[in-house]
Amino acid sequence: MTDVDPIALAVFLFFFLLVTVLGFLAAKWRRGDTLDSLDEWGLGGRGFGTFIAWFLIGGDIYTAYTFIAVPALLYAGSVVGFFAVPYTIVLYPIIFIFLPRLWSVSHRHGYVTPADFIRGRFDSRPLALAVAVTGILATMPYIALQLVGIQVVLEVMGIGGAEDASWFVKDIPLFLAFAILAAYTYASGLRAPALIAFVKDTLIYLVIIVAVFYLPTQLGGWDSIFAAASDSFDAFNTENADAIAAGEVSGKGAIPPGAAHWAYASLALGSALALFMYPHSLTGVLATKNRSVIRRNAALLPAYSFLLGLLALLGFAAIAAGITVDNPQQAVPALFESQFPGWFAGIAFAAIAIGALVPAAIMSIAAANLWTRNVYKAFLKPDATPAQEAKQSKLMSLLVKFGALFFVLGLPLELAINLQLLGGVWILQTFPAIVFGLYTRWFHRHALFAGWAVGMIYGTWTAYNVPAVGDPDSHFGSPVATVPFLDIDIYIALTAFVFNVLVALAGTLLLNAMNVDGGGDLTSPDDYKADAGDVGVKDLPLDEMAPGEVAKGTP
Numbered sequence: 001m002t003d004v005d006p007i008a009l010a011v012f013l014f015f016f017l018l019v020t021v022l023g024f025l026a027a028k029w030r031r032g033d034t035l036d037s038l039d040e041w042g043l044g045g046r047g048f049g050t051f052i053a054w055f056l057i058g059g060d061i062y063t064a065y066t067f068i069a070v071p072a073l074l075y076a077g078s079v080v081g082f083f084a085v086p087y088t089i090v091l092y093p094i095i096f097i098f099l100p101r102l103w104s105v106s107h108r109h110g111y112v113t114p115a116d117f118i119r120g121r122f123d124s125r126p127l128a129l130a131v132a133v134t135g136i137l138a139t140m141p142y143i144a145l146q147l148v149g150i151q152v153v154l155e156v157m158g159i160g161g162a163e164d165a166s167w168f169v170k171d172i173p174l175f176l177a178f179a180i181l182a183a184y185t186y187a188s189g190l191r192a193p194a195l196i197a198f199v200k201d202t203l204i205y206l207v208i209i210v211a212v213f214y215l216p217t218q219l220g221g222w223d224s225i226f227a228a229a230s231d232s233f234d235a236f237n238t239e240n241a242d243a244i245a246a247g248e249v250s251g252k253g254a255i256p257p258g259a260a261h262w263a264y265a266s267l268a269l270g271s272a273l274a275l276f277m278y279p280h281s282l283t284g285v286l287a288t289k290n291r292s293v294i295r296r297n298a299a300l301l302p303a304y305s306f307l308l309g310l311l312a313l314l315g316f317a318a319i320a321a322g323i324t325v326d327n328p329q330q331a332v333p334a335l336f337e338s339q340f341p342g343w344f345a346g347i348a349f350a351a352i353a354i355g356a357l358v359p360a361a362i363m364s365i366a367a368a369n370l371w372t373r374n375v376y377k378a379f380l381k382p383d384a385t386p387a388q389e390a391k392q393s394k395l396m397s398l399l400v401k402f403g404a405l406f407f408v409l410g411l412p413l414e415l416a417i418n419l420q421l422l423g424g425v426w427i428l429q430t431f432p433a434i435v436f437g438l439y440t441r442w443f444h445r446h447a448l449f450a451g452w453a454v455g456m457i458y459g460t461w462t463a464y465n466v467p468a469v470g471d472p473d474s475h476f477g478s479p480v481a482t483v484p485f486l487d488i489d490i491y492i493a494l495t496a497f498v499f500n501v502l503v504a505l506a507g508t509l510l511l512n513a514m515n516v517d518g519g520g521d522l523t524s525p526d527d528y529k530a531d532a533g534d535v536g537v538k539d540l541p542l543d544e545m546a547p548g549e550v551a552k553g554t555p
Helices: 005-026 052-063 063-074 083-110 114-122 125-157 167-188 192-219 220-240 241-245 256-276 277-284 292-298 302-312 315-321 328-339 341-382 386-410 413-439 445-464 492-513 527-528
Strands: 479-480 489-490
Touching: 005 052, 005 125, 005 167, 005 192, 005 220, 005 341, 005 492, 052 277, 052 292, 052 341, 052 492, 063 167, 063 241, 063 302, 063 315, 063 328, 063 341, 063 479, 083 114, 083 256, 083 277, 083 292, 083 302, 083 527, 114 125, 114 341, 125 167, 125 277, 125 328, 125 341, 125 386, 125 413, 125 445, 125 489, 167 192, 167 341, 167 386, 167 492, 192 220, 192 302, 192 315, 192 492, 220 241, 220 315, 256 302, 256 479, 256 489, 256 492, 292 302, 302 315, 315 328, 341 386, 413 445, 445 492, 479 492, 489 492
Parallel strands: none
Antiparallel strands: 479 489
16 A cells, blocks of 8 residues: 555545445335345335435445546547546437336236346246346456456545555455445345445435536636647557557547447447336336336436546546556546645545446346346246345346356456447347337337347347457457448447348348247236326236246237
8 A cells, every 4th residue: 555645535434434324224115024035135125205215216326336447438538538428418318218017017016136027028048147147247347347447546646556566455445335335235236326325326426526617727717628628649549550540559539430320320329229127227126116217316316427427527537637547547636636635535536436337237137137036946946935036136146146246357447348238239139129119019129139149139239349459469458340241340249230130130030920829928908108106007916926927919
């Protein structure tokens, strides 16, 4: 431990201990008679209102890695680095339309995961399993990157970051943070991140608003900040003109050139379509108490997009402040360390670290619920009781976190980050089954499965074959790739999604023409409009209508 500011460390530890206490106290907050069911442990009793849901869903979507990676992209001069802002703007009208329908059918039938809905809607164990496995697969590296966010902050603070230290000494602070997260998630379930989200979001808003107003007074105003970033990028491009022309390094800039417009737009659209396919995003939605809460949050959550836009500008501020780091992800923490007094830097570090704990907890819960309902109960123990389901999810949430630690400590950091890029590619392939299924039963279950398989294979193989700039032998080097026959660069997830939909359409037409059995449907049209207080929605026991019990030919 070297060059540690004791005041910053003290403030950081105060807030970290505060959220730890809140995490354990959350077990008694707004709880029912017991936490021994997925409704209570995994979905917080399905009773969160607009205020709580706004903090929970916002804290779930806007992760620590978001608050580090977005300004890091601008600090590094990525011409598409600002795509995260328009994508979060495009996102909310999309979820305003389809998420209330998913809430209704899930509450009517007791569905805990999106794969539960797929099983009931399409009577397909393979398709439901595919959605569940995809969700778990896409979530693992996402959790890992929350731990990366904590790791970056600890390194800037000088805690456990010495390269010449043993692996145990170097990583012990991360192990401790992980152990605390695992303990209170196990004890309190979804209530823990819901309660901690109040502290996390309050700190994030405070830190960013103060930074946006204070930093320009120290750096000559926003004109000087933008000019410094522009001059830095121009100088780099001039010095490396030959290497840029040879494709050995990427040019830097703030505005995408014409050649990058498709990449920029497709990243925004594809990310918007994919975000609420992640199981942790849907878990926060299913925990709300009625459809109106979802709609109100879709209208209120763009406040986070405004915050994200301000946050991104801190990447330029780091350039103007003369911050020099080998890892661009350290730019914002280093900026706070150099420009603010120790006590405020400690608040900023705490905000980022706590911003990792909230989504990491929700992600592990969501992945555990997928395992429990769609693997354990569906295939291993169909007669599992609600208490057995809850115990299984608690244990799996611990294993998921261990898997995330493997990504962080067992793999090169660059590989962990690149694998997370695959998360968007993978999770978007569940969109046709989930979202199309909310509106129509026309698609054939086998065709949807075939489309999912084609999208997964194409997306994974294409991403694997994209090298990093300047390293032709590397893999998973970029989220965009040239589309066959079009010669334009597009987000790989979106291209794979188009192939997925085309296969699902063609396969449905073919299978329907061949009169292949399409399976039953447990749902009815009224289920998609049900609201709290309607018959069958409130206080539905989890074992009353298991998602695997689908009657053939049910309308």
